[in-house]
Amino acid sequence: MKDWLTRAGMVCLGLIVLVALASVVNLAGDPDEIVGPRLAPPGPGYWLGTDNLGRSMLPRIMEGIATTLLLSSVAVLVTAALSAVLGIVAGYRGGVVNELIMRLVEVLYSFPAIVLAILVAAVFGPGQLAALASIVLVTIPLMTRLVRAAAVGVAQRDYVTAAIISGARLPRILGRHLLPNVAGTIAVQVTYALSVGIAVEGGLSFLGFGVQPPQASLGVLIQQGTTYMTAAPWMITGPGVVFVVAVLAINVVGDGLRDRFEPRQARSLV
Amino acid sequence: MRHRLLAVPLAAAVLVTSACSAQETSTTGGSTAKAGYVATVDDSLPAGGTLDVELPIDIGAATGLDPQLADVASSWQLMSLVYETLVTVGPDFAVQPALAASWENPSPTKYVFRLRDDVFFSNGRAMTADDVVGSLQRLLASQSVWRGQLGPVKSVTKVDDKTVDVELTTAYTPFLAALANVPAAVLPMKEINEKSVDVTKTMLGTGPFKVDSHRQDVSWAFGKNDKYWSDGEPRLDGVNVTIATEEAARVASLQSGKASVATLGNVDSKSMLAGASGVEVLSQATTDFYYLMLNTQVSGSKFADPRVRKAINIALDREQISSVALGGQGKPTGVTPTGLPGACDPAGLPSATAGAEEAKKLLAEAGATNLTFTLSIFSTAPAPAVAQVIQQNLEQVGITVKIEQMDEASWAGKVYGAVPATFDAALSWFAGYADAGMVTKWWNPDVAVFNKGFMKSDPALSSAIDKAVVLPAGDARTAALAEVCTKVDEDAQMLPLVTRPSTVAYRTDAASVGLYATEGYGNALRLIADFRKKSA
Numbered sequence: 001m002k003d004w005l006t007r008a009g010m011v012c013l014g015l016i017v018l019v020a021l022a023s024v025v026n027l028a029g030d031p032d033e034i035v036g037p038r039l040a041p042p043g044p045g046y047w048l049g050t051d052n053l054g055r056s057m058l059p060r061i062m063e064g065i066a067t068t069l070l071l072s073s074v075a076v077l078v079t080a081a082l083s084a085v086l087g088i089v090a091g092y093r094g095g096v097v098n099e100l101i102m103r104l105v106e107v108l109y110s111f112p113a114i115v116l117a118i119l120v121a122a123v124f125g126p127g128q129l130a131a132l133a134s135i136v137l138v139t140i141p142l143m144t145r146l147v148r149a150a151a152v153g154v155a156q157r158d159y160v161t162a163a164i165i166s167g168a169r170l171p172r173i174l175g176r177h178l179l180p181n182v183a184g185t186i187a188v189q190v191t192y193a194l195s196v197g198i199a200v201e202g203g204l205s206f207l208g209f210g211v212q213p214p215q216a217s218l219g220v221l222i223q224q225g226t227t228y229m230t231a232a233p234w235m236i237t238g239p240g241v242v243f244v245v246a247v248l249a250i251n252v253v254g255d256g257l258r259d260r261f262e263p264r265q266a267r268s269l270v
Numbered sequence: 271m272r273h274r275l276l277a278v279p280l281a282a283a284v285l286v287t288s289a290c291s292a293q294e295t296s297t298t299g300g301s302t303a304k305a306g307y308v309a310t311v312d313d314s315l316p317a318g319g320t321l322d323v324e325l326p327i328d329i330g331a332a333t334g335l336d337p338q339l340a341d342v343a344s345s346w347q348l349m350s351l352v353y354e355t356l357v358t359v360g361p362d363f364a365v366q367p368a369l370a371a372s373w374e375n376p377s378p379t380k381y382v383f384r385l386r387d388d389v390f391f392s393n394g395r396a397m398t399a400d401d402v403v404g405s406l407q408r409l410l411a412s413q414s415v416w417r418g419q420l421g422p423v424k425s426v427t428k429v430d431d432k433t434v435d436v437e438l439t440t441a442y443t444p445f446l447a448a449l450a451n452v453p454a455a456v457l458p459m460k461e462i463n464e465k466s467v468d469v470t471k472t473m474l475g476t477g478p479f480k481v482d483s484h485r486q487d488v489s490w491a492f493g494k495n496d497k498y499w500s501d502g503e504p505r506l507d508g509v510n511v512t513i514a515t516e517e518a519a520r521v522a523s524l525q526s527g528k529a530s531v532a533t534l535g536n537v538d539s540k541s542m543l544a545g546a547s548g549v550e551v552l553s554q555a556t557t558d559f560y561y562l563m564l565n566t567q568v569s570g571s572k573f574a575d576p577r578v579r580k581a582i583n584i585a586l587d588r589e590q591i592s593s594v595a596l597g598g599q600g601k602p603t604g605v606t607p608t609g610l611p612g613a614c615d616p617a618g619l620p621s622a623t624a625g626a627e628e629a630k631k632l633l634a635e636a637g638a639t640n641l642t643f644t645l646s647i648f649s650t651a652p653a654p655a656v657a658q659v660i661q662q663n664l665e666q667v668g669i670t671v672k673i674e675q676m677d678e679a680s681w682a683g684k685v686y687g688a689v690p691a692t693f694d695a696a697l698s699w700f701a702g703y704a705d706a707g708m709v710t711k712w713w714n715p716d717v718a719v720f721n722k723g724f725m726k727s728d729p730a731l732s733s734a735i736d737k738a739v740v741l742p743a744g745d746a747r748t749a750a751l752a753e754v755c756t757k758v759d760e761d762a763q764m765l766p767l768v769t770r771p772s773t774v775a776y777r778t779d780a781a782s783v784g785l786y787a788t789e790g791y792g793n794a795l796r797l798i799a800d801f802r803k804k805s806a
Contacts, residue, residue, distance in 0.1 A: 034590070038594060054594055208675070212675055228538065231538060
C-alpha cells in the first residue's frame with residue numbers, strides 16, 4: 001500500500017472524526033430544528049439544502065456522521081475485546097474449547113450479515129441497541145477466527161513454551177505473551193470491522209431497524225434521501241458521499257496498518 | 271374506532287374543502303374532470319381486463335372479514351368491493367341511493383327505504399328485505415363499534431318484500447350518513463342463518479366484485495360479480511390487489527407498470543413522480559384527521575394532570591404540522607373536521623389563542639417542567655413526519671418527546687390491545703365522515719369503547735356531543751358543535767391536529783380512474799366499479 005494513500009485515508013478519517021466532534025456541540029446548528037422551506041436546494045442559511053421537514057442538511061449530516069461513527073466504534077471495540085478473548089483462548093487451549101468456540105463462531109458466520117442484523121433487530125426492537133448488537137455479531141466471527149489463527153502460531157513460539165515451563169499462570173501467559181503478539185492482527189481487523197460496522201449500521205437504518213428518526217445516522221439520511229432522490233437530490237448526495245468516503249478511508253487506513261503490522265514477507269506463502 | 275375510523279353522514283351537504291372548490295372543472299391526466307371530481311373515467315374505453323392495484327395496508331386482521339366488526343378504513347376500502355349499503359355518498363358527501371332505490375323520511379324518527387329491484391348476492395341469490403332487516407338487527411346486537419354511529423335505532427321492520435322501515439327513538443341527524451359505511455352493509459342473512467356461509471372467514475355481498483382469493487397482508491384477487499345490479503358495471507373483469515407496505519415499492523411498481531393504480535402516503539408524491547412517464551398523481555381532500563392520544567389511564571400517567579395536557583395542546587403548532595409534515599395539503603382542525611358544514615374554526619379554540627408562555631406556566635404549575643414521554647407511531651407515511659414536527663413543537667416548551675416507530679400491527683396492539691393501555695402517547699388518524707358531528711362520538715369512550723384503555727369519559731363532554739349530533743343542520747347545531755370543539759380542546763385527552771390528504775397514483779397507459787374531490791371514509795377505491803383497464 002502506498003504511504004500517501006494511507007496518509008490520505010488518515011486525513012479523511014481525521015476530518016470525519018472532527019466533524020463528528022463538532023456535531024456534539026451543534027456547531028452547524030440544531031439538526032432537528034426546522035430552519036427553512038421544505039426541500040430547499042443549497043443556499044444561504046442551509047448550505048447543503050433542507051430535507052422534507054425543512055431541516056438543514058448540514059447539521060443533520062454532521063449528526064449522522066457522529067451517530068454512525070460512535071455506534072460503529074463502540075460496537076467494534078466490544079467486538080475486539082470479545083474476539084481477543086475468544087480467539088486467544090481458542091488458539092492457545094485448542095481441543096474441546098477451540099472446537100466449541102469456533103463452531104459457535106461458524107454458526108454466526110453462516111448468516112448473511114444483513115439477515116443476522118434483521119434477526120437481532122427483531123429481538124431487541126428497532127433502535128441503537130439493535131444496531132450495536134448487530135454490528136458486534138456481524139463482525140465477531142471473522143475477527144475471532146483471525147485472532148485465533150494468529151494465536152495458534154504465537155502459542156508455539158519458544159518464549160511461550162518457556163513461560164509455561166517456568167510455571168506462569170494462564171492469565172499471565174495469555175495477557176503477557178499472546179495478546180501483545182496478536183495485537184497487530186486485532187488492530188488491522190478493528191479498522192476493517194469499523195467499515196463493516198458502518199455498512200451494517202447503514203443497512204439496518206436504511207431498512208428502518210436501526211437508528212430511529214428524528215436522530216440522524218448515515219443510514220437514516222440515505223434512506224430518506226432515496227425517497228426524494230429525484231425531487232431533492234441534495235438529500236442523498238451529502239450522506240452518500242460521506243458514507244463512501246468514510247468506508248474507503250477506513251479500509252485504506254486498515255491496509256496501511258496491515259502493511260505495518262503484517263509485512264509482506266510474513267504473509268508470503270513461500 | 272380505531273385509527274382511520276369510519277365515517278359518513280348525512281344528507282348532504284356540501285363540503286367546503288379545497289376539493290369542494292371545484293365548482294369548475296379541472297384537468298387531470300389529459301382528461302377533464304367534472305365538478306366534485308379530481309378525475310373521471312373515460313367512458314369511451316371498452317370494458318374488460320384485470321386491474322393491478324397496490325395498497326399499503328390490508329384489512330385489519332384482528333377483526334377478520336366480518337364487515338360489521340371492521341373498524342379501520344383499510345378494511346372498509348377493500349370490503350367495499352364486495353359489500354354494499356342501503357345508501358352511499360356521492361361528490362361532496364351528498365347521500366345517494368345504493369341498495370335502496372329511494373327513501374322517505376315521513377317524520378324525524380322514521381325512515382322508509384324502498385329496495386332496488388334485481389339485486390343479487392354474488393352466489394346468485396336475490397337480496398330481500400329480510401337480508402336488510404337481518405343485517406341491521408345483527409349489527410345492533412353485535413359488539414361493532416359502528417353501533418354507536420347508527421344512533422338510537424328503536425326498530426327495523428320489513429313492510430313488504432321491497433320496503434323496510436327504521437324507527438328511531440329520537441331524531442338523529444347523521445343516520446343516513448352512518449348507514450352509508452361498510453359496517454352497515456347488507457349481508458347474506460339467509461346463508462348466515464343457515465350457517466352455509468361464515469362471513470368472518472369469507473365475503474359474500476351484492477357488490478361489483480367477489481373474492482377469488484386472499485392472503486392476509488399479501489394479496490387479493492377479486493373477480494367480477496356477474497349478477498351486479500348496476501348496468502354495465504363493473505367494467506373490469508377483475509382486480510388484483512397487492513399489499514405493499516413500503517411506499518418505495520408501490521412507486522417502483524407504478525413506474526415499472528407492475529401496478530396500474532396505487533395509493534401513496536408521501537405528500538410529495540406528486541412532485542416526486544412529476545417526471546415519471548405515464549404516471550398521474552391525484553390529490554384528494556379528506557375530512558380524515560390526525561389526532562394525538564395522551565394516555566391518562568395508565569398507572570402513573572404523565573398526563574393525568576389536565577394542566578399538562580392543556581400545555582401540550584397549546585404548544586402544538588397545527589399550522590406548522592400542516593405546512594411542514596403534510597406539505598400544506600392538510601388543514602388545522604378541531605374535533606369537527608375542517609371543511610364540513612357546521613365545523614368549528616380551529617383558530618378560535620382556547621389552545622390556539624394561548625401562547626408558549628402559557629404552556630410553560632401550566633407545566634410549571636403542574637410540576638412537569640422536565641416532562642419526557644414516548645410517542646408511539648406507525649411507520650406509514652406521513653405519520654413519522656407529523657410526529658417529528660410534534661416533537662419540535664413540544665421541545666419549544668421544554669418537553670422531550672422520544673418517537674417510537676413500529677409497524678401497523680404492532681402499533682395497534684400496543685395502543686388498543688390492553689386496558690389500561692401501556693403507551694404514553696400515540697398518533698393516528700380518524701376518518702372524518704361526512705357529517706361534522708359523527709367523529710365527535712369517538713370522544714365518548716363509553717360509545718367508542720376502543721379508547722377506554724387510554725381515555726376516561728367526561729360526562730359534560732359526552733352530554734354536549736349527544737346534544738349536538740342530533741340537532742338538525744342550522745345555527746343551533748353549529749353552536750352546539752362549537753361547544754363540543756371547545757370541550758374537546760379543554761379535555762385534551764385526544765387532540766385533533768390536521769386533516770389528512772389522500773393520494774392516488776395511476777398509470778395513464780394502463781387505467782382510467784375516477785376519484786371524488788373529497789372523501790370521508792378513507793376509500794380511494796369508491797368508484798372502482800367504473801374504472802377501466804387500458805389495453806397495452
